[in-house]
Amino acid sequence: MTLNRQHFAKFQSLIALVVLCIVLSCLSDKFLTVDNGWNVMRQISVNICIAVGMTLVVLTSGIDLSVGSVLALCGAITAGLMKNGIEVHSSNLYIGFTLLGAILAGLFTGAGVGAFNGFAITRFKVPPFVATLAMLTIARGLTLLWTQGFPISVFGEKFGYIGTGWFLGIPVPVWISAIVVLTAVVITMKTPLGRYIYAIGGNENAAKLSGINVSKVKIIVYSMAGALAAVGGLIVTSRLDSAQPNAGISYELDAIAAVVIGGTSLSGGKGTIWGTVLGAVIIGVLNNGLVLLNVSPFWQQVVKGGVILLAVIIDKANSKSE
Amino acid sequence: MTLNRQHFAKFQSLIALVVLCIVLSCLSDKFLTVDNGWNVMRQISVNICIAVGMTLVVLTSGIDLSVGSVLALCGAITAGLMKNGIEVHSSNLYIGFTLLGAILAGLFTGAGVGAFNGFAITRFKVPPFVATLAMLTIARGLTLLWTQGFPISVFGEKFGYIGTGWFLGIPVPVWISAIVVLTAVVITMKTPLGRYIYAIGGNENAAKLSGINVSKVKIIVYSMAGALAAVGGLIVTSRLDSAQPNAGISYELDAIAAVVIGGTSLSGGKGTIWGTVLGAVIIGVLNNGLVLLNVSPFWQQVVKGGVILLAVIIDKANSKSE
Amino acid sequence: KDNSKSAKPKKVAVIVSTLNNPWFVFLAQTAAAQAKSLGYETKIFDSQNNTATETDNFENAIAAGYGAILFNPTDANGSVVNVNKAKAAGVAVFCMDREVNSTTGPTSQILSDSYSGCVNLGKYFVKQMHKKGKYVEILGIVADNNTWNRSKGFHSVVDYYPGLQMVAQQSADFDRNKGLEVMESILQAHPDIDGVFCGNDAMAMGAYQALAAAGKANKVKVMGFDGAEDAIQGIKDGKILATAMQFPKVMAQTAANYADEYFKGKRDFPKKIQVGVEMVTGKNVTDYIAYGKKN
Amino acid sequence: MLVADHITKKFPGVIALQDVCMELHPGKVNAILGENGAGKSTLMKILSGVYPEYEGRILLQDTEVNFANPREAQGAGIGIIHQELNLVPHLSITENIFLGREITNRWGMLDGKAMKDRTRALLDKLKLNVSPDTLIFDLKVGQQQVVEIAKALLTDCQVLIMDEPTSAITESEVEVLFGIIKELRDENKVIVYISHKLDELFKIADRYIVLRDGKTIESGEMKDINHDTLIHKMVGREINIIRNKGYEATTEPVLAINNINLKHPENQKRDLLKNVSLHLCPGEVLGIFGLMGAGRTELLETIFGLHRAHTGSINIKQQSTNFRSPGEAMKAGIALVPEDRKKDGLLLNLDVKTNISITTLDNLQSMGLLHDGKEQQLAKKYIDSLKIKTPSANQLTKNLSGGNQQKIVLAKCLATQPIVLMLDEPTRGIDINAKNEIYKLILELAATGMGIIMVSSELPEILAISDRILVMAEGSITAEFKAADASEDNILKAAIPKNL
């Protein structure tokens, strides 16, 4: 991960993005406005959080399909604890939760689920695709059980700040995603852990023989992915002031799309966080643009798929790394 | 693919299946009945068709996420043509379609979409995951455009036979899936094409250096996957006597689950059709069993995920190939 | 009577189009609860908005020996085969909320007419907008025919008023978050809208939150559909202009009771009952609670 | 017959070939010599259609050809054994040998029996007695290389290129191969033979062509030239082969293992190691010789903590240890240079710097963050001291030639400052000069008091630099010699498995 390579990966997806923006701002004068800018940023913040976690996983040549369900589960748990705490009727025990307590509980759930994924993958050699596919179903089921299928609503101002507040003229979710991104960049570029992630993705055998504790690194990475999904869950729940049991369905696909458009190779070992961020921006801009132009919902899907394909093709065309 | 290896893969997932069946027949007297047997078989026939195509793709170390949407698209096209034919109002031209014509049109659409996937993957080096992810969206969009979001219904007895008829005491869908399976087995075990599929998945570079036309093989494989998705589309449409615009959503996941439970490695080059069939049966039996046991729908998802995970773990535990 | 004859209690299946939407969860659970209270073993099947899955559910239910099915179809036409299959197997089917296009198949259909409900909403909308202004429609899942019934009902009225101009029609998949995001984007293109019609309450709440965040909450009139808890509360608080209250509870309980009578031997059921869809506005909101009337 | 005319090939950052001219004569074995990175493989890949883009012309029987892909080259009768093994791991030997040229019956179905028979014949010819149904995955590097040879021999081609075909196989198989080469030569085929083992070349080659830094230096008849001048032409300067001056182990052993036993991971009836005991003193170079499959790699891997299932004891500095992972072994001061550098040694898609530093990142960080300067220093230190030929520390390792890749693996092991260094076939596929440098290095390291175990299938090098020599056969140690009393034939005797 020398810097030049990183800038390069950026550069590639930038082309796609720039092209897209030019086209859109020609088609709609509403597109290139400050407000709309914040809009897009706020809307992609969730996908960015998830996609960053996904990038780490993919760099180890893994994949995490469970993020969408985990997002829903953690959102619901935080909401539930905040609203009702824990009641055990039998031994009529009641535990109330502070805002912070509930939030932490949510995050830990996410990390825990992630760790479980990592454990299944490393200890039992279950292919990541399957382990997390199973978790996708399990976590969704748990969400429905926890919520009984009904949304959990109304937690008041304080919690709402996470999703809707502004700080120094910038929406809070944007701050959150920015922090997530910067941390991830530092980890991948500047820490041994980051190195190990790339090494494992590049050649797991060699990594092992270089004395790297592969299992440990993988479990950490999947836990991070889970925790970041939980962060996404917090933002969504707080924005809606309500935890929806069906939140986050198929978010994993958006995240993976962002990762791949960002030039990260699904076979692992190659890619950057910056690339993923740009991938997420491309998707966000696209969604926003299609609505601004009031494209028919039918056509939207066709266009969206087409653009994703195109973005990657441009990307490949410019990529010297092949 | 020497036979012993094939039997072996079978053997692994068989364990999981047998365990499952024993458990279920202990828990419910309704489970081990002839009727229920046909039920399960009929229900999995669609997934089997898709999963067989998926197996071929995965063996080349690719993946096809678009099958669900392709299924919907092809079903809708067959239905639409059967019902309305093609009308071009401008040059008031009208083309009617016979039953067979409409069916063929559907199948060709499927193969065509698949070929497009293969083309994007080989010619533009788009990662299969992305190319087919994009196609997932595009094909869904096209389905909506073609149906305008409304189901297309009522084609009468003849067509219904495909999905609901019986032949020699066996449901027609079961016949279809059986034929699909056997053909695929012959291709993978007995033809050069099959050999190339395994070779490409095992070591693409070596395959190239051995003079195999990798791009051609891949395009063929993705076309097959598309065509088989179309077959699934026919069965579904005919069973319902109606083409649903939202048919097949997330079928790709079931198919992939079947493939992996069946012991095919997602990194390609290793696996068998028989394995996949057993994977599909396991999933089918599971869905059926959970219902017979009257498990609450929320719990069902948890259990289902858990069992899939377990199946693969058992499988790994018995697998000598690692 | 039948009941006493067989040792085992008769079994009643509840097959519902989806459990990803609280309204249907409520419908299914009420039906199941009612049937249970009448002494039947019950089970809920989730068709996940997929008619093929619904077919599987029917086959499994029949195989598992259920005597009656309280049925919420995924599709008016696609579900017909399933109903007929059940009938052929001697299993009575009682449709709830959504209709199947078959007079012979279902023993009885207890329906709430989304279309006419939206016609009323449309009329009220026109009145509130004083026949003029720009408005936005937010659709549900575009592959779901319920989405279109509602949209059509609404437009069957509104489209007669040239003064009312639909500046954007977008889908938010019946999802609250999508409703919020879509609305945010639309507001960029059309800051000057006066009304929003949403295919369900979740999207209405999302749209409202977008408007509130943009400080337009009090200028723009938001309408939903379903009568969900949040929406009722929203109308009380003056956030939402109106919603259409269907009565899942009534439908579910009627269906369950019919099934009970069916087992007890009754056969002549009304082919169709329309459970009226009532419009909830600021005026009458106090008479309502989530998914039903106060009583 | 086959003529390369002013061929130039550029890669990003490197000019691999610079108008190279050469003529390959039929009925002769044409040896191509050159250091690592001289451009030998690149040239062969061009001749065999792997690289369609290049400047210059290729003439086959006086007509210009330009192969778009390997298939066309095959069609034109050019067969090649690539330097890197190109086999499909999970296909059987038969399936690999016939890949792309399957025999089919009249219904277009595969004729398994016919193919299996042909394969068995080939394997017998090459004296490799394993079932044709064996998966490549279960073969050792050496056995795989024999399969590669068989694959090239299947179709009778006019030109047969062999790029280091003997890098992984031992004397006995080499003899077999040479027999076959002679036959082909007598059938008037063009044989191109690339190897770093000069003595082999003097045995088999008729003509030589020397490449240096991508340029043709000279070509001529093998009989008109001697060992040293040839080396001189390759390297461009005199070098004198290092010899170990001999050394008596006096101090306490730094590594001592007793009665190590190891069963085959999948089949418990097979022993990979049978009560192996050995000791190693600081500053000692212990050579371990054995034929393919003797169990040497398993031995090193076991010491390195890769096979936890073993019995017996491993003591380091008199402390008994039981490593559960390579990481622990490395902390204890043990380093392993693995046998297969591409598979187990390198992160091919990452750059040189990253590869070297990966083993010691903990020492390269300040406040949890990696210190770029320190890392660069480390890389530079080893690039210089091991004379790694690379444009920069940021070059991707996959673009380096075999020899330089091997040096990188060595570097990353040395970076951990081990007290015991284990090398498995450290000079496989490495040119005479690089080899020499590595010998020198090994002896220098020994001189600093590092204990060194070197596994090798090349007798000369074992004899050249070991203080003590262990011979393994079938998983157990069959003989031990002082460097002084060791000779080629008493070592070989000990190496031949008894039940054969």
Ligand SMILES: Nc1ncnc2c1ncn2[C@@H]1O[C@H](COP(=O)(O)OP(=O)(O)OP(=O)(O)O)[C@@H](O)[C@H]1O
């Ligand atoms: N794919 C590639 N991309 C960039 N540079 C390459 C590539 N392949 C080879 N090179 C460079 O071209 C030069 C010649 O490489 P080549 O493999 O032909 O050397 P060689 O003579 O075969 O060495 P060895 O004896 O170690 O096999 C080397 O400097 C190598 O770094």
Ligand SMILES: Nc1ncnc2c1ncn2[C@@H]1O[C@H](COP(=O)(O)OP(=O)(O)OP(=O)(O)O)[C@@H](O)[C@H]1O
């Ligand atoms: N993973 C494995 N699967 C199957 N057989 C194996 C495996 N590893 C080693 N073997 C077998 O164990 C025996 C010892 O192999 P090992 O590589 O240690 O021998 P070696 O002396 O290192 O030979 P080489 O010169 O090929 O390295 C050989 O017969 C080999 O075939």
Ligand SMILES: [Mg+2]
């Ligand atoms: Mg070479």
Ligand SMILES: [Mg+2]
């Ligand atoms: Mg070895």
